[in-house]
């Protein structure tokens with residue numbers, strides 16, 4: 001399993017020969033100015049919720065890659081109205097196989113309006129399981145006791161969690177989440193992009209270390225091997 005970070009909450013996981021792109025928000029992100037979205041390849045695009053900082057580049061990337069977009073029912077309907085056809089609707093609690101990968105939708109405590117004010121349904125997190133391992137992406141969420149259910153379903157190899165505070169969990173709540181989901185390898189997202197969510201990187205890493213966990217704050221555009229968390233490029 002490899003993960004490439006594209007800034008904010010956008011990342012690509014390559015596992016079992018498939019490329020899964022999460023929450024594409026690249027071209028409006030000044031911190032991701034070096035990323036050329038025309039070079040991104042994906043088989044699936046997964047949307048945690050409808051806010052523009054998670055779907056801004058979804059339509060052009062769905063068109064350029066031919067990827068199937070997986071999202072809530074309401075976002076599925078909205079994307080259909082925008083002209084996309086390769087779509088799959090899900091909702092909280094459901095799971096489904098896509099090729100050799102299982103996607104399970106789990107609760108997130110957040111909101112999910114679409115950019116034009118349309119209702120976006122419930123925000124969601126995803127548990128993805130492949131023959132190379134399992135991971136959890138919480139989406140935008142506060143800390144919620146629902147996270148305690150996750151180890152009953154899956155032994156996680158890593159998790160991708162927001163840590164920027166203000167709109168989502170802060171570092172301390174993300175540490176609590178990591179305890180609940182029984183996962184010590186955390187990739188931090190949803191920080192630094194806007195003034196509201198700027199964080200102290202050293203302090204965040206130190207707090208995770210003190211809790212016996214590793215927080216990975218990846219350089220935008222870098223790729224890590226998630227088996228051993230080695231930087232590939």
Ligand code: NI
Pocket residue numbers: 049051110111140167
């Ligand atoms: Ni949001």
Ligand code: MN
Pocket residue numbers: 051053054140167190
């Ligand atoms: Mn967000």
